[in-house]
Amino acid sequence: KAGVTQTPRYLIKTRGQQVTLSCSPISGHRSVSWYQQTPGQGLQFLFEYFSETQRNKGNFPGRFSGRQFSNSRSEMNVSTLELGDSALYLCASSGTSGNTGELFFGEGSRLTVL
Amino acid sequence: AQSVTQPDIHITVSEGASLELRCNYSYGATPYLFWYVQSPGQGLQLLLKYFSGDTLVQGIKGFEAEFKRSQSSFNLRKPSVHWSDAAEYFCAVGAYDMRFGAGTRLTVKP
Numbered sequence: 001k002a003g004v005t006q007t008p009r010y011l012i013k014t015r016g017q018q019v020t021l022s023c024s025p026i027s028g029h030r031s032v033s034w035y036q037q038t039p040g041q042g043l044q045f046l047f048e049y050f051s052e053t054q055r056n057k058g059n060f061p062g063r064f065s066g067r068q069f070s071n072s073r074s075e076m077n078v079s080t081l082e083l084g085d086s087a088l089y090l091c092a093s094s095g096t097s098g099n100t101g102e103l104f105f106g107e108g109s110r111l112t113v114l
Numbered sequence: 115a116q117s118v119t120q121p122d123i124h125i126t127v128s129e130g131a132s133l134e135l136r137c138n139y140s141y142g143a144t145p146y147l148f149w150y151v152q153s154p155g156q157g158l159q160l161l162l163k164y165f166s167g168d169t170l171v172q173g174i175k176g177f178e179a180e181f182k183r184s185q186s187s188f189n190l191r192k193p194s195v196h197w198s199d200a201a202e203y204f205c206a207v208g209a210y211d212m213r214f215g216a217g218t219r220l221t222v223k224p
Contacts, residue, residue: 004157033211033212035214042214042215042216042217043204043214043217045211045212045213048211056211058211090157090158092157092158102148102160102163103148103158103160103212104160105150105157105158105159106157107155107156107157108157
């Protein structure tokens with residue numbers, strides 16, 4: 001069974017640009033979560049989608065948005081990039097609709113904002 | 115609000131020595147608790163999880179963790195550390211919006 005796939009793995013942008021990151025969950029998984037990982041703030045929850053609906057959202061500005069498609073693939077978008085958005089963005093999928101689903105993580109997309 | 119505290123930022127142990135990584139949580143109800151490990155350049159891998167039942171949980175790679183409700187703790191243990199265990203370890207609590215601790219970086223001395 002293929003794992004969680006994130007693309008691109010690495011990217012460099014400049015301030016003010018926007019970026020879209022993609023995540024393909026494990027086949028059959030319907031829940032996709034996104035996390036931002038930085039040395040200073042650690043792992044912070046961005047949002048979680050289940051069956052194309054955002055179920056939960058972390059404390060991030062509106063520049064951070066996401067969506068999920070009918071095939072469970074998910075994208076997140078960051079507009080008007082700031083230097084502080086440089087981070088590893090991790091996507092995780094879960095196979096359950098209940099509260100006990102363990103997360104399966106991708107290897108992440110490393111974003112550098114110059 | 116749910117939160118996780120990992121008091122130790124960095125721990126160094128000798129290969130073959132025992133290991134205990136601390137985790138304290140804050141959660142309004144019965145917590146769903148997890149330990150993940152992250153090697154450099156990699157995503158996170160689940161070591162073990164606790165939902166209910168037996169408070170001593172066995173995981174992969176010889177790790178175990180004990181849930182202590184009275185202490186709001188979920189410490190991770192391993193009786194004998196291997197050099198390949200060097201990584202960053204994260205404790206997490208929650209479900210739809212899982213919250214992670216700041217992580218503990220483990221260094222293993224030969």
